[in-house]
Amino acid sequence: MKTSSALTPPSDIYQTVTDRIVAAIEAGAGEPVMPWHRTGLSSVIPINAVTGNRYRGINIVSLWSAAQHRDYPHGVWASYKQWREIGAQVRKGETSSPVVFYKEFEVEPDPEATDDDGKRRVARASHVFNCAQVDGYVPADPVPPLPAIERDATAQAFVDATGADIGIGGEQAYYRPATDHIQMPDEHLFRNPDTHIRSQDWFCVLSHELAHWSGAKHRLDRQFGKRFGDQAYCAEEMCAELTSAFTVTALGLTPQPRVDHARYIEHYLNLMKADKSAIFAAAAKAAQSSDYLAAFSQG
Numbered sequence: 001m002k003t004s005s006a007l008t009p010p011s012d013i014y015q016t017v018t019d020r021i022v023a024a025i026e027a028g029a030g031e032p033v034m035p036w037h038r039t040g041l042s043s044v045i046p047i048n049a050v051t052g053n054r055y056r057g058i059n060i061v062s063l064w065s066a067a068q069h070r071d072y073p074h075g076v077w078a079s080y081k082q083w084r085e086i087g088a089q090v091r092k093g094e095t096s097s098p099v100v101f102y103k104e105f106e107v108e109p110d111p112e113a114t115d116d117d118g119k120r121r122v123a124r125a126s127h128v129f130n131c132a133q134v135d136g137y138v139p140a141d142p143v144p145p146l147p148a149i150e151r152d153a154t155a156q157a158f159v160d161a162t163g164a165d166i167g168i169g170g171e172q173a174y175y176r177p178a179t180d181h182i183q184m185p186d187e188h189l190f191r192n193p194d195t196h197i198r199s200q201d202w203f204c205v206l207s208h209e210l211a212h213w214s215g216a217k218h219r220l221d222r223q224f225g226k227r228f229g230d231q232a233y234c235a236e237e238m239c240a241e242l243t244s245a246f247t248v249t250a251l252g253l254t255p256q257p258r259v260d261h262a263r264y265i266e267h268y269l270n271l272m273k274a275d276k277s278a279i280f281a282a283a284a285k286a287a288q289s290s291d292y293l294a295a296f297s298q299g
Contacts, residue, residue: 014246014287049078049131050086059099066097069128071170074139076131083129088137096127148189149202150195155251159206161296164213167208173205175212182209201255204244204260207293211243212236214289222285228278234268235282241265242279242286247293 015133045054046063055063055077063077077097080090103124131139159166166182171189184206192198215222215236224235242265248254265279 014283014290017220046075046077046183048082048128049076049088049137050082055099055276057100062099063128070130070132071169072130072132074131076137076139077124077128078131079128083134083137087136088131088134090129090134094129094133096129099126099128100124101126102203116177139196140187146188146191146198150199152199152203152251152253155203155248155253156250158247158293159203159210162210162213162293163296164210173209175209177216180204180213180216182213183211200248203251203253204248207247208244210242210247210293211240211286211289214243215239215285216293220288220292222289224281227281231278235285237267238279238282239267239285239289241294242283243289246286246290250290 045060046067047054054060063075066072067075077099080096083090101124132139140292164182165180165258168184169186170183171185173184184202187202190198190201192201214220222236222239224232224239229233234278265282
């Protein structure tokens with residue numbers, strides 16, 4: 001795997017990377033795609049553990065949302081009664097998720113309505129539990145486990161030097177200011193078959209979260225409110241993604257910005273009503289963030 005001993009790129013590399021991302025955005029980068037696989041919001045439709053039937057309509061959205069919110073790794077659901085039927089037990093204190101089903105019954109057709117067949121449907125509510133909430137049931141793993149992600153030595157040394165509190169587990173990547181903690185998803189969720197790209201994906205996501213970490217009040221105290229107001233969150237996300245692009249380029253993990261950087265930033269530019277100049281304001285803060293993170297390796 002390619003490595004680089006240069007942890008701080010020349011200042012013109014920041015401009016070069018920014019210009020290439022802008023060019024990719026102008027060419028149409030496409031929709032952003034997460035580099036790791038999240039089962040709760042994957043293309044897999046939630047299914048019932050007993051019947052094997054797929055949930056339909058609004059129930060799909062409802063159960064996907066519940067899986068994301070509670071970080072459930074599988075989309076297998078059933079009611080309390082159904083779980084007991086197959087020898088599983090919902091754990092005490094678990095909260096159910098609502099679903100809707102329709103019960104059909106027949107009435108006397110309206111003689112004045114030519115298209116009335118007498119059939120009526122009434123919506124009924126039910127409540128289901130995910131397989132992660134029960135004991136006595138082991139869902140089949142549809143994907144074979146992958147080995148640990150290959151760590152680029154220079155990139156790992158860069159991360160270690162920051163001293164950031166980093167945990168690995170679950171399906172989400174985030175920085176939590178209240179605890180000053182970075183959380184990374186389980187490694188096996190990064191599923192690119194190319195070992196090198198898989199490692200890039202990992203460090204791109206991690207450097208994005210390190211960018212948020214660098215902006216904490218007791219570090220760079222990064223704020224975008226003065227210019228962007230209600231759109232400060234979008235500006236911060238662009239800054240973090242640009243920091244990631246600057247960092248992986250400086251570390252030699254990729255010779256040029258990946259297209260997913262452009263997709264991510266374009267998404268937030270669209271939310272900001274296509275304020276194309278916003279990327280340059282975010283880039284200035286990203287350069288500061290990149291320098292701040294690199295400085296830990298130079299001490």
